[in-house]
Amino acid sequence: MSSSNLHTDVEKTAGEYTQLFNTNIRSFAWRDITVSVKDRVTKQPKNILQNVDGVVRAGEMLALMGPSGSGKTTLLNVLAHRLAATGASVRGSMLVNGTKSDLSNFRSISSYVEQEDTLIGSLTVKETLYFAAKLSLPGSVGKAERDQRIDALLTSLGLQKQANTIIGTPIRKGISGGQKRRASVASQLITSPRILFLDEPTSGLDSQASYEVMNLVKTIAVKFNLIIIASIHQPSTTTFNLFDKLLLLSGGKTAYNGAVSGIQLHFASMGYRMPQYINPAEYIMELVNDDFVRDDSKSASHVERITEAWNGTVLEKDIDREAVVASYTTIDEEQTKASPFLIPLILVHRSFIKSYRDIVAYQIRIAMYMGLAIMMGTVWLRLAPEQKNIQSWSNSIFFGGAFMSFMAVAYIPAYLEDHQIYKKERQNGLYGPAAFLVANFLIGLPYLFLITILFSVIAYWLSNFQPTAVGFWTWVMWLYLDLIAAESLVVLISSLAPIFVVALAATAFANGLWMSVGGFMVSPKTLNVFWRYVFHYIDYQAYVFQGMMVNEFADRTYSCDRTPGGGCECMYPSALSAECKIDGKAVLAVYGYKTGKTGLWVGILFAIIIAYRLLAWLVLYLKKH
Structure with missing residues (x-):
């Protein structure tokens, strides 16, 4: 679809769409934004942004540009009331309609589109907008109005022709890159x-797709x-x-801040x-980039002259000092998003759709576990209740519990995708770690039970x-608790280290540790004191193994071997x-296991699962992203 046709669509829907926007915000300005971090070498404060001013009015579009490392992303995060950088100190003020803005009110009037299209690939475009609306709109917005907003945006x-097309996953093709960008903006x-x-x-995006968006x-x-x-970064001409204004940065300082139409005159006045x-x-980016010094016109002193020349330009007169209109002062954060009690249910609904469509999340895992079941059942096929098979049964019990737990690493990719969505939506102020983890826990229960x-059965x-x-x-009970604990461990480790290779290695190491100290490799009675008291008693696999062993051996008898003379030889x-x-x-x-402790072991397993989930909540809570 051409941009002219899309523009016409905007015109056609203007009547219904205009009422979606409250236009009482007339300006957004910032003064003396300075961001400092501690230099790794000198250990002294180092400015990555220095005394940056700016103003944008309603209906205007401002471009933040600059070479890599100039501070444009940092400034964008500061203006959006996001974390500028780890350990950064931020000074300056931001004004909405000439009055300082606070975090809760600001988040209710602003939105942030990430550089990466952080969307759920197994949802359709329309479903993406539906859940964005359910999470962010208050309960007072009814179904009819919500559907009106979605249809108007599509x-x-x-995007109306792609409304029922999935975003796209590594396995299933979806919409194009440009359409993903539009879907991100729409959400x-x-x-x-x-x-x-x-x-x-x-x-x-290519040049044409960039222009369209x-x-x-x-x-x-x-x-x-x-x-x-x-x-x-470097847009086409x-x-x-399309931009009304440009804020050009170099080395954290302002090189130009004004109308795009005034660029040529400004730089010509300095001899460029x-x-x-x-x-x-392209020309101005080369002019302020001192990363690649080739001649005098590209030297550091040349860039400093440009930034110093701009310091004499005053933006104060252009900053709107009008009072905040009454409708803005009454904005209430709690009334501008979904009820916190409904958010976990909305997340469960979204995760349910994602999970049954996403082959990686559970379908491949189910296939893996079915294959493991067939392998295990045919290797330990129809063991007779004889003493020669007792060790084989013990081996089988260990294998079934430990490897079912170990294979929970297959959940890491799906969780990391959910984690990325959570990060984006938390930064937009939609919900916190508690709602995310409750929904994550609930959606896993039926699938783990099915597995x-x-x-x-096999x-x-x-x-x-x-x-x-x-x-x-x-x-079934022991195996189910085993899988819940294993998945909870994956959630904890992947929250601590949300990088696939790191999470995979750490989870594999943890499972190896639990296997070693669980009581099968070395009897708990003879296990080294350190490993026994530090790790064995918090090893969820140990309680699963004990429970399964008691289940198999407590009420069963096995025949002894007969000697040639007709006697018995019992091991x-x-x-x-x-x-x-x-x-x-x-x-x-022999293992030191007693009967009658099933309730205690189940209680300990519940405590371990809850501990994993609470620790994951603490990790996510402390991470400000």
């Missing part, structure tokens, strides 16, 4: 923000009096000319006349474990030795 951004516009921040909105944003900004602030037939954005049942009966209904369902002496049988409790005694 039409305005030229933020659903809340009718008056200030929209865009971080590298044209990243990864920014032309749409410009059209909406003008039509509905929005304030648009976008960091942008046509894309660059812009050649004809050259992209103005447990499918695995057990492996339990093929291996000829205790052939009773009670024995089967007790096995595990018990009261049944005279009958040439082994009481299964004698096997448990």
